[in-house]
Amino acid sequence: MPFIKDKALAADSFTAVADDAALADGPVLVSLARFQKDRETLLARNTAIGVRLKSDESPELLGEDVNRLSLVALEFPKFRDGRAFSWARMLRTRLGFTGEIRAVGDFLYDQLAYQHRTGFDAWELPENLTLDDFNRALAEMTNVYQPSADGKKTIRELRAGL
Amino acid sequence: MANPSSQVLTANRLNDGTVLYRKADGWVLTLAEADVYDDKPAAQAALDAATAGLTRNEYVSPYLFEVRRENGVIHPVKEREIIRAAGPSVRADLGKQAQGV
Amino acid sequence: MAEPNMYRYDEFDAQFVAERTAQFRTQVERRLKGELNEDQFKPLRLMNGLYLQLHAYMLRVAVPYGTLSSAQMRKLAHIARVYDKGYGHFTTRQNIQYNWPALVDVPDILEELASVEMHAIQTSGNCIRNVTADHFAGAALDEIEDPRPLAEVIRQWSSLHPEFVFLPRKFKIAVSGAPNDRAALAYHDMAIEIVKNDQGRVGYKVLVGGGMGRTPYIAQVLGDFVEKEDILAFLEAAMRIYNQQGRRDNMYKARIKILTNALGIEEMRRLTGIEFAEIKKAGTLQLPKEELDRITAYFAAPAFETLEDAMPSGDAAFEAWKKTNVHKHRQPGYAIATISLKPIGGVPGDASADQMDAVAAIMDRYSLGEIRVSHEQNLVLPHVRQKDLPAIHAALAGFDLATPNAGLITDIIACPGLDYCDLANARSIPIAQDIAKTFADLDRQHDIGELKIKISGCINACGHHHAGHIGILGVDKKGVEFYQLLLGGSGAEDASIGQIMGPGFTEHEIAGAVERVVNLYLAKREKGERFLDTYRRMGMEPFKNVAYGEELYAVHQG
Known part of the structure; x- marks a missing residue:
């Protein structure tokens, strides 16, 4: 499946290891x-x-270990389950996590922008989506009303000339 | 005596939501024209075919409902389908009932 | 055309709604092409207020905090005429619903709406819904502050909030600025009451966990006094707890009321407090005074003329209307006038395109171009001169809009029910019509006094049956409609949940049962008691005894 990191197609350097499998190199x-x-x-x-x-x-649940990790993958078991948006936000703001936050599981084109806003920076994209789709999804809405984890200026800040 | 297990297959048209009823391999706009399935295997086969056809994106939410026939006229058993077949009971000027159906 | 004092889009708001409309247009195209299946499209269309109901699609358009300009009202009429079947339905959540739009037309309808600064964003789906407010806002005598500036701030903050568009379940927020609660605060997922503290400072009391439906709850206090600048941080904190911990395994247990009661209000307060402190530390959600002031300025009181209170008199029809549909305004010489959308035998909340246009003309001529949609499914002219009331009454009467029944027993709230709704188990509208006809006699209505009847066609309670002094709930028994009677509910500041009387009535019996209950109240009431007061004093038993039949009543009295 297409893998996107920092808004570009990339090779996934991580090996997924099942719970009962031996650790890969x-x-x-x-x-x-x-x-x-x-x-x-x-x-x-x-x-x-x-x-x-x-x-x-x-x-x-990762406790102090969170900042010894390079990657946290957040799972969408089905696209209607929106908990990961809040987990990503928590990782970026409260926990100060600067590593990769990857979206995995069942999500839609229409959720990519929300994922990006809440702090995701890597995606295991659904098979039917391309990098062009990804870029288009992020560009559909120019401005935002509320601060999130992407540091984007809000409409209120733009109004105030900030 | 009406067959208690008689059923009709219905759905809504995707592009405008209009209520549809199954006839042969296609759809009609009125309950009067619909096929009535008097046995469960026939009803299930129709539902299976309609479900398989969802990928054509012409209609949504196919399902079966119970009907009884009196003097050759098809009547839904439940109030919901009576209203769906006719239109709002409080607006006789709207829905299928207003189209002389 | 009069320009009312209400929020106006700036370039950012306009671009936001335009882009959202374009986004939805592509979503519809992708659905028609099959790039989205129905399962994937459904939550996307719901986030734009589009349902598939019994006969057709239904589009729910937001009327934020219930405020409309005459230009907007004319646009709603235009949409009804061009894209629908000539009418619309005003709902208990200050929205308007169109019952017959084609999916392929909806993007065009949304563009029409955007041209008058309206939209259907988040009027359904598991997200923060249209923010509602007191329909007397800015005009009420008892108001501490106009709730609409805060409601607008919340509308903006909640619009496409990236964390909160796939919540466990829908989320409804209401705001009121007065001690008399006309916004049913206690029945909302979260609600804000504008209050003054001991030092005379204005802030916000925040309630959480109210709701109707399968498991009705009265909201509890989450924050006694939240400072104005902190309000978004406080709301976001509570929302985050809910998004993380609300149940997702059972849609009937997914609302924040269930979480609040599972955790207990103390734990909910503690968790919210921790998250609130974190958000506040980051500082990005603090609401600067300048921004609140900027938005408040849009809602400034209109330039009222200096007038004396002088309520005009007229014929019997005018006097009857004045008695129930005219309310005291904070400004001398002015009044608030309720336009009843409950003609006897009509469909509660429905208005034709012609009626909407007529109302728009009346708004321009007499109400500074402004109107409100109330959660009781009526319209409210917020600022009219007392001396204009006879002319307003005459103009309304010409369009069957002068029914003198606001707050009376025939001013019935009813959801669309099984006549339209895919979720309904029973019809609501014909029951409302039957009851209204039963009590059509105006003298009798006045004798009965304030009595709120609220009817829902299913347990989801869009007709607020739990909050009715008399509530009616439609249920399905093997495809046949039955109606349960509830007594003693209230959605006002004395909020309470109605109690179910017992076995249901048939559609032909229910109006008679209501009449017997009301007759008992008339026989037993003490001086000054409303129906609700008498019920609270006497309890269910005597009412139950009469409801099921005269003979039972005789036995009980004997």
Whole structure:
């Protein structure tokens, strides 16, 4: 599937590792359960670590470890489940996470802009979408009314000439 | 005696929402013209065919509902389908009932 | 054409709505081409107020906090004529619904709306819905501050809020600036009451977790006094808790009322407080005084003439109308006039395109170009000169808009019910019509006094049956309509949830049951008691005994 990082097509450097599979060499993406089980081993490997959170798993469950991660993948189990928007926002603002936040699972073209606004910067795109679609989705609405995690100036700030 | 298991298949047209009824492999606008399925396998087959045809994006939400026939006239069993077949009961000038149906 | 004092779009608002309209146009095109299936399209169309109902699509257009200009009213009439079947339906949430638009026309309708600064954004779907407010805002005698500037601030903040467009369930917010609650605050997911604290400073009391539906709850206090500049941060904090923790496994348990009651209000307050502190620390959601002042300026009181109070008199029809449909205005010599959309035997809340145009002309001539849509499905002329009332009454009467029944037993709220709605189990409108005809005699209506009847065609409670002094809930029993009677509800400042009496009535029995209940009230009331007061004093039992039949009543009395 198309993988987008920093608004461009990219190669995914992480290997997704199932809970019962052996750890691959290099950067790995594991579930929260796997991370908690093999925490010491993973942190000792000195390679980039990614954790995939289900939509009912708060990033707060990562505790202090969150900033030792390079990637947090947030799952949309179905597109109607909007919890990950708030988890991404929490990661970027309250938890100060600066690594990659990746959207995975079932989401729509029409949600890409909201994901981008709340702090996602990487996407495992649905098969039917292209980079052009992605760019178009982000450009549909020029201005926004409310601050989020993208640092975009709000309409209120634009009105005030800021 | 009406067959208690008689059913008609209905849906709404995608582009304007108009109520449709199944006749053969297509759709008609009035209940009077609709096919009545007197046994469950026939009804299910019609529903399966309509469900498979959803990908043509011409209609939405196909489902079966119960009818009884009296003197050759098809009557829905439930109030919901009576109203759907006719139009709002409080506006006789609107809906299928207003089109002389 | 008069230009009322209300919020006007600037270039940013205009561009926002135009782009949103274009976005929806492409969504419709993608659906028609099959790039979106119905399952994917449904939440997208709902976010723009578009339903598929029994007979056709239905488009719900927002009337933010219930305020309309005459230009907007004329546009609503135009849309009814050109794209629909010549009428619209004003709802309990200060929206207007069109019952027959074609999907392919909806983008054009939205463009028409945008041309008069209106839209259908977030009038449905699991997002923050149209913000409602007191329909007497800016005119009421008891008002601390006009609630509409805050409602507009919330409208903007909530529009396409990236975190809150795929919530567990819909989210309704209301704002009131007066101690007399005309906005049904206690029945909202969140509600804001403008209050004054001990030091005389104005701030916001925030309620959470009210709602009707399957599990009705009265809202509880989340924040006793939130400073004005903090209000968006406070709301966002509560919304974030809800988005993260609200249930998503069962749509009937997904509203914030369920979360609030599962956690307990203390825990809800604690969690909100933590999140609020975090947001406040970041500072980006603080509402500067200049911005609130800027928006408040749009709603400035009109340039009232200096007049003395002098209520005109007229014929019996005028006097009857004056008695119920005219309300005291804060400005001497002025009045608030309610236009009833409840003619006896009519469809509650419906207005024809011709009626809308007539109202627009009356707005221009007599009400500074402004009107309000009330949650009781009526229209309200907020600023009319008392001396113009006879002329207004005459003009309204010419369009069957002068029914003198505001607040009386025939001023019935009813959802569209099974005549239109895909979710309904039973019809609502014919029941409202039956009851209105039963009590058509005006002297009898006045004798009964304030009595709010509210009818819903299903448990979702769009007709607010829980909040009716007499509530009626339509249910389906094997395809046949039945109606449950509820007594003792209120959506006002004395909010309470109506209690179900017992087994349902048939469509032919329900008006009679209501009449027997009302007759008992007339027989038993003490001086000054409304129906609701008598019910609260006497309880359900005597009313139940009469409702199910005269014979039962005789037995009880014996």
